[in-house]
Amino acid sequence: xAEASELRREAASEPLFxxxxxxxxxxxxxxxxxxxxxxxxxxxxTAHLAGNLTxxxxxxxxxxxxxxxxxxxxxxxxxxxxxxxxxxLHILTAARTVALNRAARPVEYAWANKSPARAAAKTMxxxxxxxxxxxxxxxxHFTWRVTGPMPAAPLPSGDWxxxxxxxxxxxxxxxxxxxxLGQVLLAAHLSHGLYSMFQHLGLWGRRWTPWLQxxxxxxxxxxxxxxxxxxxxxxxxxxxx
Amino acid sequence: xxDKKMKLKLHVYRQASKDAAGAMKEYxxxxxxxxxxxxxxxxxxNEQLMNKxxxxxxxxxxxxxxxxxMCSMVINGIPHGGHRGVTACQLHMRHFKDGDEIFVExxxxxxxxxxxxxxxxxxxxxxxxxAGGYVSINTGGAPDANALPISKKEAxxxxxxxxxxxxxxCVAACKNASAMLFVAAKASHLNHLPQGExxxxxxxxxxxxxxxxxxxxxxxxxxxxxxxxxxxISVRVIAEFNRDLLKAQAK
Numbered sequence: 001x002a003e004a005s006e007l008r009r010e011a012a013s014e015p016l017f018x019x020x021x022x023x024x025x026x027x028x029x030x031x032x033x034x035x036x037x038x039x040x041x042x043x044x045x046t047a048h049l050a051g052n053l054t055x056x057x058x059x060x061x062x063x064x065x066x067x068x069x070x071x072x073x074x075x076x077x078x079x080x081x082x083x084x085x086x087x088x089l090h091i092l093t094a095a096r097t098v099a100l101n102r103a104a105r106p107v108e109y110a111w112a113n114k115s116p117a118r119a120a121a122k123t124m125x126x127x128x129x130x131x132x133x134x135x136x137x138x139x140x141h142f143t144w145r146v147t148g149p150m151p152a153a154p155l156p157s158g159d160w161x162x163x164x165x166x167x168x169x170x171x172x173x174x175x176x177x178x179x180x181l182g183q184v185l186l187a188a189h190l191s192h193g194l195y196s197m198f199q200h201l202g203l204w205g206r207r208w209t210p211w212l213q214x215x216x217x218x219x220x221x222x223x224x225x226x227x228x229x230x231x232x233x234x235x236x237x238x239x240x241x
Numbered sequence: 242x243x244d245k246k247m248k249l250k251l252h253v254y255r256q257a258s259k260d261a262a263g264a265m266k267e268y269x270x271x272x273x274x275x276x277x278x279x280x281x282x283x284x285x286x287n288e289q290l291m292n293k294x295x296x297x298x299x300x301x302x303x304x305x306x307x308x309x310x311m312c313s314m315v316i317n318g319i320p321h322g323g324h325r326g327v328t329a330c331q332l333h334m335r336h337f338k339d340g341d342e343i344f345v346e347x348x349x350x351x352x353x354x355x356x357x358x359x360x361x362x363x364x365x366x367x368x369x370x371x372a373g374g375y376v377s378i379n380t381g382g383a384p385d386a387n388a389l390p391i392s393k394k395e396a397x398x399x400x401x402x403x404x405x406x407x408x409x410x411c412v413a414a415c416k417n418a419s420a421m422l423f424v425a426a427k428a429s430h431l432n433h434l435p436q437g438e439x440x441x442x443x444x445x446x447x448x449x450x451x452x453x454x455x456x457x458x459x460x461x462x463x464x465x466x467x468x469x470x471x472x473x474i475s476v477r478v479i480a481e482f483n484r485d486l487l488k489a490q491a492k
Binding site for chain 2: 020023026027028029030031032097100101103104105106107108109110111112113114115116117118121122124192195196198199200201202203204206209
């Protein structure tokens with residue numbers, strides 16, 4: 001009888017999976033939120049990179065791209081709105097699951113937990129936090145224009161000279177270095193995240209899942225190299241003032 | 242057959258009862274044969290302790306042939322000791338050498354409270370199975386073999402998942418103390434059979450809800466569970482569980 005009553009210990013709240021909102025708060029659902037917002041943020045980053053690389057094509061084209069983006073208000077604000085929803089959801093859900101997971105093991109192993117796991121996977125919170133710090137600095141640098149060197153005056157058209165901002169900023173090794181560091185950690189974050197999102201959405205294949213793990217590494221570090229090439233090119237004088 | 246005798250230094254977690262405070266304690270074990278299993282070495286240590294009038298170390302064990310899922314020791318930081326596809330009872334002392342220091346700890350998770358020394362309460366797993374890991378039809382007598390054809394592919398998927406012995410090494414290894422590999426294996430084993438398929442979506446919902454209520458962590462795809470699983474169950478079952486649970490939201 002004692003055993004039977006033990007077995008009857010029910011789930012705390014009755015219809016735990018009653019609606020999508022409660023699903024999103026559950027352990028599996030919160031990871032679906034991470035995966036879906038992660039895909040959105042990754043797509044944004046990829047588009048952002050394509051724009052950035054126009055810096056190699058010279059001042060005219062880069063500033064033309066920047067101005068075109070700035071004058072396309074529906075696109076700009078559509079993108080910003082998506083980011084304003086996606087980023088907080090990604091970050092808050094991460095913070096919630098980390099708290100949940102810490103609570104799930106109140107007493108740590110006295111010696112160590114040596115069970116194999118990839119370093120990038122184990123340090124998602126750390127890499128994510130550094131990327132967030134980098135993002136805030138990046139916004140302050142280019143979007144809010146409160147840090148970093150700024151050209152003395154806007155262009156005659158009234159737009160900011162984004163090309164000069166980029167070159168003046170990255171000519172300072174400290175700023176360029178922080179950008180490269182941000183990208184390396186973003187790459188580590190993506191190398192696990194890009195694989196993980198498939199798993200969370202239930203997409204698994206005997207043949208392509210191992211391939212996917214390698215692809216996540218290539219895409220993650222590929223994005224890193226492409227992004228980091230810009231500050232490095234400025235430092236090396238390939239992108240000229 | 243040579244029989245080298247080893248002298249080992251063990252650090253074992255001791256806790257007198259569920260509510261008592263515990264700590265790691267040092268022991269020296271002498272005359273350990275390389276042919277002993279890890280559990281036999283623990284028996285050997287316990288004999289030495291009893292001869293000295295000390296309380297022996299409590300640990301779970303039953304079949305000692307790797308199929309019951311009772312043994313539950315984190316050995317040098319890895320559940321079951323880190324040799325692929327073996328439980329602690331199948332781990333042999335020939336993998337250690339004279340003078341080695343070995344750390345032995347219980348499974349660590351909020352959902353697995355320590356009862357005594359290396360023994361933890363794994364009834365959380367029973368409650369998850371009771372919540373949905375069953376088939377609710379009356380099967381009657383055993384049907385004739387092959388009366389219900391099941392494709393080789395489905396039978397294999399089911400059998401791979403059914404290999405789970407419920408030892409809990411997946412939870413012990415996971416940085417998040419997540420039970421996803423166990424829960425998903427139990428669901429997958431029934432979901433691939435015609436008897437279990439009709440309740441597929443109800444089952445995953447109920448089991449996931451109970452898993453959360455028990456206080457296990459979330460899955461972050463470290464795959465540590467797969468690496469330590471004595472039955473080498475693939476994280477494939479976790480992806481399948483996630484997919485079924487997603488589909489279940491629309492039903």
